Structure formats: structure tokens, C-alpha cells
Amino acid sequence: MEIDYKNIKVIGFDADDTLWVNETYFRDAEAEFCRLLSKYETPNKIDQELFKKEISNLPMYGYGVKAFVLSMVESALELSNYDIPNKTLEAILNIGKDMLKKPVELLDGVDVVLKTLSKKYRLILATKGDLLDQERKLEKSGLTDYFHHIEVLSDKKEDNYAKLLKHLDIHPSEFLMIGNSLKSDVLPLINIGAQAIHVPFHTTWAHEEVTDEDTNGKTYKTINTLKSLLKYF
Template identity: 70%
Template sequence: MEVDFGNITVVGFDADDTLWVNETYFRNAEEKFASLLDSYETKNQIDQELFKTEIKNLELYGYGIKGFMLSMIESALDLSNNRISQATITEILNLGKEMLTHPVELLDGVEQVLEALKDKYRLIVLTKGDLLDQERKLEKSGLSQYFHHVEVLSDKKEENYKNLLEHLEIPVEEFLMIGNSLKSDVLPILKIGAQAVHIPFHTTWLHEEVRMEEHNNDHLTLSTISDILKYLK
């Protein structure tokens, strides 16, 4: 599709699975969690119960590893009829702590892209999740120097984006969002009149998937973040 980014002055980046690896660690933790509970239920049932519990708890805990840890514990209690051992609860907590202390793994090309764009555009991070964890990952990533502003949102819906752009005095026609999630990084941005670029990650959380009828072709899809340099001059 033809794109025109000539009016863009501000570029927003999602963080997890756009700047650095994230979802892979959740999938690995889910595999280990299922193994811990395999004496109580099948893996498929364990996966379904955990996902259902995570979605139910989003309003209470929000997005991020800490809410995921609590949902794993709650699911373990439910699936075992409260018979789960203290030792297994400890192992579940350790799964979460391993995720929280995991080294930050930048995706290919990220730093080169930020270096190329930093003097031409105002760069910001717009992510959701746990504030402390996202601040930790940004610090460990070594990327803080490239961004004018970092915002950790409770959610990424139209209203969240509209309020933030108004607060930062960014005209929607001058804003471009780059991210891996159609649901969070692309569709709500298009609905408020800004532009978006989709860079799919190989793993997507079920909650972030969108139905075919929700897909919108009014955006650019790229294979890698490095490809954005063909469009942002």
C-alpha cells in the first residue's frame, strides 16, 4: 500500500515484542506451569483455566508479570481443589521472579532504527503493563537516551491514546505508532485519526488476537523494525 509519512513529527513505539522480547517468556512460563499441575488436569485444560483467570483478573491487576503470577496461583488452587502444595506455590512464585529478573533481549535492528530517527523525530514509548517492571526493562535495555517521553498505560484503547496525545500536545495527524499488536497498537490509533505501522511478532497472546472482520488495511505492515527506515526519511 502507498503510505505518506510526510506530516509525521512524533513516532511512538510499543515496548514488549516491538523493542524487546516479552511474550516468549510468558509462553515458556505457561509450559512450566502446566508441568507443575499435570497430576491434576490435562495441559489443554490447564492452559484454558489460566487464560480464563488472567482475563477475569485484568480489571484488578492490569497487565504484566505480577498479575500473571497471581493468576497462576489462583488457577493452581482452583485446578487442585485447594490441594496444591506449598512447595508448588513457591515454584510458581519463582517462575514469576525469573521472568521479572530476566535479561532484556533487544529485537534485531531496534537500536539502529532509534539512532537513525532520534534527530529527525520526537520519539516516545507507549506501552502497557506493570510500571515498575517496564521501567526496569527500559533501564536495562539501554534505550532510555533515545526517548523524549515514556508512558506506561493501564490499557491501549482509543480514549487512552486520545488523552495522552492531548496531554503531550501532539496533533493526531503528526503521530505515528509502531507496534506488534493489531488490537493495541494499530486499530485504536487508526480510529483516532493517526497512523500506525504493524510489525508482527512470532508469538501473540490470545487476548491480543483480532478476528478477521476487525482487520483494517489502512496501515503498513512490515517484517522487521529496520524496514521502517525505508519510509521515515
């Protein structure tokens, strides 16, 4: 079924892994964490325990590098039976610092897509994570001027989006969200009466994965690259 976008007036974009590389750095950090903890457990067990710790900490720490580092420290303490050397803890903290210093690598076509769409539509950025880190990445990206509004959300659930659209006086039927996560950028929007386009990234955090049951009956378009948006707008 062809999806009609003629009523769209505002287009929202996710940031991490939609406009620039992000999850790849987390996978690299996890591999280094496993190396540092290799004397205590297998890589698979370390990965499992770290993921469980991240999920249990989400209500308190939220998303982002700093939350990730705190979960690594807690996991290291528990996996080592609280016998982790101070130097190893320092190395874990340095993993986080290195992540915060990473360059902002724009994905292919981002600049031309935003430049083209900003001439016809009002664009907003709706991302989640640590405010300071997201502001840093946005400034380094050089994309700030394309956006009418920038919002760093504590989470990306239906209520978060509904409050944002109400605040910006945007009717859901006139809003389209673009993002790499079905769980965070697509399904919540469809559920509140907006539209969404999925642009998959090659790496997805396990917490963002969805089942066929979650997407059953949901109408949205999936495109391979951000540049493909220009075929429709």
C-alpha cells in the same frame, strides 16, 4: 495504496515484543506451570483455565508479570480443588521471580532504528504493563535517551491514546505508532485519526489477536522487521 507519512512529527513505539523479547518468556512460564499442575489436569485444560483467569482478572490486576503470577496462583488453587502443596505454590511464585530477572534481549535493529529516527522525529515510548517491571527493562535496555517521553499505560485503548496525545500536545494526524499488536498498537490509533505500522512478533498472546472483521477497511502498513522502517523515514 501507498500511505503518506509526510505529516508525521512524532513516532511512538511499543516496548514488549517490538523493542525487546517478552511474550516468549510468558509461553515458557505457561509450559512450566502446566508441568507443575500435570497431576490435576491436561496441559490444554490448564492453559484454558489460566487464560480465562487472566482475562477475568484484567480489570483488577492489569497487565504484566505480577498479574500473571496472581492468576497462576488462583488457577492452581482452583484446579487442585484447593489441595495444592505449599511447595508447588512456592514454585509458581519462583516462575514469576525468574521472569522478572530475565535479561532484556533487544530485537534486531532496534538501536540503529531509534538512533536514526531520533535525529529527525520526536520519539515516545508507549507501553502497558507493570510500572516497576517496565522501568527495569527500559533501564537495562540502554534505550532511554532516545525517547522524549515514556508512558506506561494501564491499557491501550482509544481513550488511553487520545489522553496521551492531548497531554503531550500532539495532533493525531502528526502521530505514528509502531508496534507488534494490531489490537493494542495499530487499530486504536487508526480509530482516533493517527497512523500505525504493524511489526509482527512470532508469538502473540491470545488476548491480542484480532479477526479479519476487526481490520476490514483499516489502512495501515505491515513490515517484517523494525529495520524496514528506515525505508520510509
